[in-house]
Amino acid sequence: MKEDIDKKSVDLCALYGEPEAVILANGDYPTHPIPSQILANAPYVVCCDGGADTYIAQGHVPNIIIGDGDSLSEENRRKYSHILHHISDQETNDQTKAVNFLMEQGKKNIVIVGATGKREDHTLGNISLLIDYMRAGANVRTFTDYCVFIPCRHTHTFSSQPGKQVSIINFGAHGLRGEGLVYPLSDFTNWWQGTLNECTGTEFTVHAEGEYLVVINY
Amino acid sequence: MKEDIDKKSVDLCALYGEPEAVILANGDYPTHPIPSQILANAPYVVCCDGGADTYIAQGHVPNIIIGDGDSLSEENRRKYSHILHHISDQETNDQTKAVNFLMEQGKKNIVIVGATGKREDHTLGNISLLIDYMRAGANVRTFTDYCVFIPCRHTHTFSSQPGKQVSIINFGAHGLRGEGLVYPLSDFTNWWQGTLNECTGTEFTVHAEGEYLVVINY
Incomplete structure (x- = not known):
C-alpha cells in the first residue's frame, strides 16, 4: 500500500518535477497520504498563518510562516516570531503572499497543500489563483485530499x-x-x-x- | 443562540421565500445549524443517492431518493426501494436529476444542502450548476456549512x-x-x-x- 502511494505521489510530482518548496495553506490540514507525504518530504516549507499550528503540533518546524499571525496561536506567535514573516497587503491572501515570497527567492517549482476545505469562497479563490501564479512564471500545482489541480496553457x-x-x-x-x-x-x-x-x-x-x-x- | 440562528436562517431564506423542497446532495452531510435547520424544516426532501444513508440514520425518511443506488447501503436500497427513483442519464449528476425531477412537479423554490466537501471537482460542478438551474427557471440557492450561494442575473x-x-x-x-x-x-x-x-x-x-x-x- 505504502509503495503504491509512493509511486502515485512520485508519478504526480513527476508532472512538473520535485518541488523546491511546499506551501501549507490555511484550509483543511491534509489527511490523504499523497499531500501528507509531499509535505513530509518537502525541502522547504512555508506555512500560511494558522496552518502552522497543526504543522507544529505534529512535531515539525516550518522554514517560514507567512501572514499577520492573527490565526496563529499566541504561543506559536511568540515562540516562532523569528520565522514569522508579516506582509501587509490587503489585496492578496496568505497563499499568494507565500507564492510571491518563494518566487522572489527564485523558487518556482511549488506545491500547495491544505488549500481547500473550510470556507468555499476561500477554496474557489485558492484554486483559481493557480492561473495567476502560472502567468507569473511559477510551476505550481495544488494537491488536495482528493486530487491535484494543474494550471495549464x-x-x-x-x-x-x-x-x-x-x-x-x-x-x-x-x-x-x-x-x-x-x-x-x-x-x-x-x-x-x-x-x-x-x-x-x-x-x-x-x-x-x-x-x-x-x-x-x- | 438558537434564536439568533433561527433569525439568520429565516433572513437568508427570505431572500427567495421558503423552499418548496430541499435537496440533500451527496457531499459532506451538513453540520452547521443553518443548513441543518433548513433540512429539518423542509416540506419535501429529495436525497441524492448515498446522501440518504446519513439522513435515514438520523431517523428521517426522505420523500424520494434520486440516483442509481450505487452509493446507497444495501439495506436502505432494499428497504426504501419504493421511493428510490432511478434516472439513467450519463450526462447529468444526481443533483441535477433532483432539480429536474422537482421542476417537473412544478416545485421551483428549491434549496440544496450537502453539495460541497469531499471531491473538489464535484463541489465546483455542483456550485456552477446553479447558473444552469436559474436559466431553467428555478429559484435555487445552495446552503453549505459556511455560506449561501445565490445564482443571479x-x-x-x-x-x-x-x-x-x-x-x-x-x-x-x-x-x-x-x-x-x-x-x-x-x-x-x-x-x-x-x-x-x-x-x-x-x-x-x-x-x-x-x-x-x-x-x-x-
Whole structure:
C-alpha cells in the first residue's frame, strides 16, 4: 500500500518535477497520504498563518510562516516570531503572499497543500489563483485530499491510468479537444461541463489555445 | 443562540421565500445549524443517492431518493426501494436529476444542502450548476456549512449585516458595480478577484448585466 502511494505521489510530482518548496495553506490540514507525504518530504516549507499550528503540533518546524499571525496561536506567535514573516497587503491572501515570497527567492517549482476545505469562497479563490501564479512564471500545482489541480496553457499531455477521473475547468481557452478521455471536450463556458471525465489509457492530452485547469483525482 | 440562528436562517431564506423542497446532495452531510435547520424544516426532501444513508440514520425518511443506488447501503436500497427513483442519464449528476425531477412537479423554490466537501471537482460542478438551474427557471440557492450561494442575473439587492463576508463570482456579467461593499466590483475575469469582499451596512447591491453567483458567509 505504502509503495503504491509512493509511486502515485512520485508519478504526480513527476508532472512538473520535485518541488523546491511546499506551501501549507490555511484550509483543511491534509489527511490523504499523497499531500501528507509531499509535505513530509518537502525541502522547504512555508506555512500560511494558522496552518502552522497543526504543522507544529505534529512535531515539525516550518522554514517560514507567512501572514499577520492573527490565526496563529499566541504561543506559536511568540515562540516562532523569528520565522514569522508579516506582509501587509490587503489585496492578496496568505497563499499568494507565500507564492510571491518563494518566487522572489527564485523558487518556482511549488506545491500547495491544505488549500481547500473550510470556507468555499476561500477554496474557489485558492484554486483559481493557480492561473495567476502560472502567468507569473511559477510551476505550481495544488494537491488536495482528493486530487491535484494543474494550471495549464495551450496543449499538454499527462501520464495517467485507465479509469482515472479527470476534470478540465476552462479559463477562456479555445479549441479545446481531448485525446485519451471518455467524453469529448469543447470550449466549455461553465465549470461543470468539463467535470467527471475519465481517462481511457495511460495518458491523455488536452489540445487548447489558452488557459485551463486540469484536475486529476487520485 | 438558537434564536439568533433561527433569525439568520429565516433572513437568508427570505431572500427567495421558503423552499418548496430541499435537496440533500451527496457531499459532506451538513453540520452547521443553518443548513441543518433548513433540512429539518423542509416540506419535501429529495436525497441524492448515498446522501440518504446519513439522513435515514438520523431517523428521517426522505420523500424520494434520486440516483442509481450505487452509493446507497444495501439495506436502505432494499428497504426504501419504493421511493428510490432511478434516472439513467450519463450526462447529468444526481443533483441535477433532483432539480429536474422537482421542476417537473412544478416545485421551483428549491434549496440544496450537502453539495460541497469531499471531491473538489464535484463541489465546483455542483456550485456552477446553479447558473444552469436559474436559466431553467428555478429559484435555487445552495446552503453549505459556511455560506449561501445565490445564482443571479442582472441587478440585485441583498439584506445583510455590516462586516458580513461576501464574494461575487462572475459568470460572464458586464458592468459589475457594487453598492454597500468595502471593495469595488469590476468585470472580473478570474474567480478570486470577487472573493473576500465585505458588506458595509444592512444591505448591498450588485449592479450588473448578465449572470453571477453571490456568496454570503454566515
